[in-house]
Amino acid sequence: MGQLAERRDYIMEQADTIINTRWLVPVEPSGAVLDHHALIIRAGRIAQILPQTEAKQRYQAPCIRELGNHVLIPGLVNAHTHAAMALLRGLADDLPLLSWLKEHIWPAEQIHVSAEFVQQGSELAVAEMLLGGITCFNDMYFFPEATARIAAQAGMRAVVGMIVIDLPSVYAASADEYLSRGLALHDTLRNHPLVTTALAPHAPYTVSERNLERIRILADELDVPVHIHLHETAHEIAQSIERHGVRPLARLDAIGLLSPSLIAVHMTQLEAIEMDRLAETGTHIVHCPESNLKLASGFAPVPALLERGINVALGTDGAASNNDLDMFGEMRxxxxxxKGVAGDATALPAHHALHMATLAGAQALGLADRIGSLVPGKYADLVAIDLGCLSSAPVYNPISQLVYAVDRSQVSDVWVAGREAVTNGRLTSLDPTAILSQCQYWHDKIQA
Structure with a gap:
């Protein structure tokens, strides 16, 4: 027996991939940094995280990656996008939100949006996001079937919106048709390993109370999130008071939509009593700082929200109003x-900004048990960032470098469920040359 036990000590455990990295930031616990650790991947999930010396003694794998000057983090979660609008990037800049929408974006969409437009726009957005370390995105746009198909083909995680709006479009003629098509998509994706769904009413000013009530009932029945633009501008608030006698948040509260299932995007116009109510109901918020600044929509009171224990995630919004899909830029x-709005240099430290871009996004999407942090048992959605370049040297605190110094061009490798989607800065399943050719086609068509 003693000889058998001694022999078992030398049997190496089998893994699919071993990643040895200079720094590893698990996000849980917050602010933790592990030096010279290995992450073990087996069957698409994180099997173990342990010191490299111990990993070499215990594990063997057909794929071993040595990342000497890199930091390994969870995949970034872009909690609010309109992916296909990447094809409208730069079309109408330096305009306020309503002018931008009514005079430029909506007219262009009425002419050009189709299943083909959404498919090729989503392909552009997915390629950009993967190269920038984003492994999961939450989308709201027409023809979500096309966006879902592109995400699945690229091996990227996505939550696609069952969009609802009272206005007719080339996608649907009525709210009933929007919901019917969305529910069919939900059934198609019911068991998909990477792509799930959310109900996505555009905003309280474009969706009637009757339809918002239907959405609340469906969200409860299907157990899916509700993704909505809310309290984005002062004009939205004034319009709601004029038409309904109350602010938009109060309208949603009366319907019963404020809950842990609600993902409220923007939220730049908030009063203290409203923030208290958001905390009571467990509502999630998505902060889109660059888009809000560019459209002069206002500032989400992030420190005050976090003080109340409200979960605040980060999103880029669409590339038509940002104008990029860069989560490193959003963190910074x-x-x-x-800090500037609060007049407090300690407001929103780097480790919390990283939390917002990873685990907070996963929590908002109902995926925190699967992604958002580097914890054994979760899927191996990972990003490796090279800190061994001039612009991020020297490295005293890797988390600070990630938020304040790193550029997305430093992303070298990206894994989704253990499969490498970006290797040494190159996409593994998408063709950049073909995507650029498609972009030129749409540029010429839209400009004409």
Whole structure:
């Protein structure tokens, strides 16, 4: 027996991939940094995280990656996008929100949006996001079937919106048709490993109370999130008071939509009593600092929200109003803006900005048991960032470098469920040359 036990000590455990990295930031616990650790991947999930010396003694794998000057983090979660609008990037800049929408974006969409437009726009957005370390995005746009198909083909995680709006479009003629098509998509994706759904009413000013009530009932029946633009501008608030006698948040509260299932995007116009109510109901918020600044919509009171224990995630919004899908830029802007608005240099420290871009997004989407942090048992959605370049040297605190110094061009490798979607800065399942050719086609068509 003693000889058998001694022999078992030398049997190596089998893994699919071993990643040895200089720094590892698990996000849970917040602010933790592990030096010279290995992450073990087996069957698409994180099997274990342990010191490299111990990993070499215990594990063997057909794929071993040595990342000597890199930091390994969870995949970034872009909690609010309109992916296909990447094809409208730069079309109408330097305009206020309503002029931008009514005079430029909506007319262009009426002419050009189709299943083909959404498919090729989503392909552009997915390629950009993967190269920038985003492994999951939450989308709201027409023809979500096309966006879902592109995300699945690229091996990227996505939550696609069952969009609802009272206005007719090329996608649907009525709210009934929007919901019917959305529910069919939900059934198609019911068991998909990467792509799930959310109900996505555009906003309280474009969706009637009757339809918002239907959405609340469906969200409860299907157990899916509700993704909505809310309290984005002062004009939205004034319009709601004029038409309904109350602010938009109060309208949603009366319907019963404020809950842990609600993902409220923007939220730049908030009063203290409203923030208290958001905390009581467990509502999630998505902060889009760059888009809000560019459209002069206002500032989400992030420090005050966090003080109340409200979960605040980060999103880029669409590339038509940002104008990029860069979560490193959003982290930096969120941290700096919070400090400037609060007049407090300690507001929103770097580790919390990273939390907003990872685990907070996963929590908002109902995926925190699967992604958002590097914890054994979760899917191996990972990003490796090279800190061994001039612009991020020297490294005293890797988390601070990630938020205040790193550029998304430093992303070297990206894994989704253990499968490498970006290797040494190159996409593994998408063709950049073909995507650029498609972009030129749509540029010429839209400009004409």
């Amino acid at each position: 802007m969120a941290a700096l803006l919070a």
